[in-house]
Amino acid sequence: MRTIVLLIYISLLTSFLQAQDSLAEFVYGNHELDSFVLDNLVRPDECLKYGIDFNIDLSFVVDTLGAVAYVNIIYTEPTFKKWSEKFLEKIDALKPYVEQEVIRVIKSTSGFWFPSEINGKKEKQIFHYKILLRTPEFYTKGGNFRNTGMDGVNAPYYIPFDVPYTNPIKYYNLGVKKLTQKKYFIAIKYFQHSIELGNQSVDVYYNLGSALLLNNQKVEACEAWKKALELGDDEVKELIEKYCVKKDGKW
Incomplete structure (x- = not known):
């Protein structure tokens, strides 16, 4: 009887361990x-x-x-x-x-x-x-x-193989979309890529900071907000004062 019970236990334990595989x-x-x-x-x-x-x-x-x-x-x-x-x-x-x-x-x-x-x-x-x-x-x-987005007549014959999407506004808008969907990790990547492509607006740094904070990256969020402040975004001061540590009299 003990053997049967032990075998059942081992079987259940094996099933549990297998369930942890992903x-x-x-x-x-x-x-x-x-x-x-x-x-x-x-x-x-x-x-x-x-x-x-x-x-x-x-x-x-x-x-x-x-x-x-x-x-x-x-x-x-x-x-x-x-x-x-x-x-x-x-x-x-x-x-x-x-x-x-x-x-x-x-x-x-x-x-x-x-x-x-x-x-x-x-x-x-x-x-x-x-x-x-x-x-x-x-x-x-x-x-x-x-929906060609144009007149459907003068469309180019092809797009060259070496031309990826390089529109920073596209990635900023995608970041906002993912931020509202609470998919913060992807939103961060989109905002960062928008910046890499030349977007230096206060909005991209403000929203990058928000996504980072919500993704439990407070230090990085503060850095993004500080950049927004340098670019003239006075509204971000409230967030910096609430979440960021002051060092040597500076945020």
């Missing part, structure tokens, strides 16, 4: 990876102009530090409307660009991952990922049109 996970959940990819991907105007979408299946490795490596495209399948068939040669030209863009964005997620853990030890993991890159549409009484 797969690699993107910060705030793997569903947030979709949002990150779609927010950061540069879509060719040709996709918008000719109504071309792409299903992409890929794999990559998340290492023990949460870094990403060995991004591999498994397959890319274009989808398009019947009226787009006459543009097949354009689809072939767009495919390698879209693949390189997806690889660029996935690589940029390094540091955004919680690594896999097995038996309490961090391990590398191959992560499989599928995404549909669908171009936006808008509707009017007269029909359905692709």
